[in-house]
Amino acid sequence: MEEAREPFAVVTVVRTVKPSSAIVGAKALVTAAGEMIGFVGGQCIQSLVISQALACIEKGASQLVLITSDLSQLRSTDGITVLPMTCHSEGTVELFIEPKLPAPVLLVIGHSPIADSLQKIAVHLDFQVKSVALDHASSDGADNLSRFTETIRAHLSPGAYVVVASMGLYDTESLRALQGFSLSYVGLVTSPRRREAVLADLQNQGVSEAFCSFLSAPAGLDLGAVDPAEIAVTILAEIIESRRKKQTLAPVTPPVTENKSRREVIDPICRMVVDLNTTLHKAEYQGKEYGFCCPHCRQEFLKHPETYACTVEV
Structure with a gap:
């Protein structure tokens, strides 16, 4: 597992x-x-x-x-x-x-000093760090954007954190590749002025308003950072804040507790929680099925079903 x-x-x-x-x-x-x-x-x-x-x-x-x-x-x-x-x-x-729980994925897109610093620091914060840059996705020396998009998507998993730090080289292409994934954070390393141009470009290309609102740009908390390592720290600080607050971009992955193979009911005799789909001890009364933790509870129910026929699903 x-x-x-x-x-x-x-x-x-x-x-x-x-x-x-x-x-x-x-x-x-x-x-x-x-x-x-x-x-x-x-x-x-x-x-x-x-x-x-x-x-x-x-x-x-x-x-x-x-x-x-x-x-x-x-x-x-x-x-x-x-x-x-x-x-x-x-x-x-x-x-x-x-x-x-598996360490969450942090995907860093781009090749830059900030991207390098992010990767070096994030490994100490319980992230599974992955990186991709356009030159890594090229085939036979040709810059293949379609292949680059496939590479980005192959590195994603539900709840992943993504930072685009291509320094303007392929920001829009990278962000568009993230469409349709359940993500916990998307950050873009950019200036406040260029942010508006990127958002306008994304919207013109049909990217959803929800995604644009979810995007953190410029990425990172405003701590007055200057050099690449400091900027990387501010981005990771924002990611930690998002992680602990459990923010997620739709489409949302169902919680792990949602399990359609379980149907929990209360044993009407002992009040124990029972999975109706797996328990061996069941009885039917007035068209309704009841579950029990053991043969004894089932037998007690069958003696006077009208007395106990009030169980409800959890």
């Missing part, structure tokens, strides 16, 4: 209180699609763990999760998410969930 740049979360059991099938040190992976690989506890807690892991992947933050049947612990605790253990076997499991 790391090689494929797929986000996932590592779940580790850090504490248990009997009775519990979990073992301290046990690990599992939860994919962005909601699949669990490994074992950190029985079926009763699996849906809870997957939901919490998906939330951690979306937020990009680690979390301690306590799942317990001890009512005295079911209260808000700083730094710990406390959830009720709904298994009839009871017990307590404490887990550490750590998201593993």
Whole structure:
């Protein structure tokens, strides 16, 4: 998954209180699609763990999760998410969930002192740095703009950050190549005066107003920078600001927590979250399908379905 740049979360059991099938040190992976690989506890807690892991992947933050049947612990605790253990076997499991997210792509377009400085500094800021310049995209010594556009697009991935630093040589061509991608930042190294000319050129060529508004030009925070390295720092500072505020240019990539293969419902007996598409324990009553965490809950429901027929999807 790391090689494929797929986000996932590592779940580790850090504490248990009997009775519990979990073992301290046990690990599992939860994919962005909601699949669990490994074992950190029985079926009763699996849906809870997957939901919490998906939330951690979306937020990009680690979390301690306590799942317990001890009512005295079911209260808000700083730094710990406390959830009720709904298994009839009871017990307590404490887990550490750590998201593993691929380093975002920073694509630097152009060959210039600012571009060089950007690449050197960005590698220390957890970016996967890529670069492309027109001479790198030429074929048999000929400047091929079509091939250059294809090269730019081949380096892009959803949520990428892009800085065009061609110093006016092929700014418009580079920016047009970015159309249709979900990007987190697009910056153009230019002067305030030339910015208007570039925007007018883009609009005349049919580039959307949304893209032109999203474009940061001149790129970088206004810190009074002078030399190329200083300007690169201001651009990276603006990128960091955009990254932490999670700004994105449409078309927006769906959040990793959106998973059409999961249909979460609440077990009407124990109130546990269950994936209706994967649970083995189901029942139908008055034309509606219900999901359960275990055979016991299903049996209890079937005894008096009219009493419990109020479940709702999460």
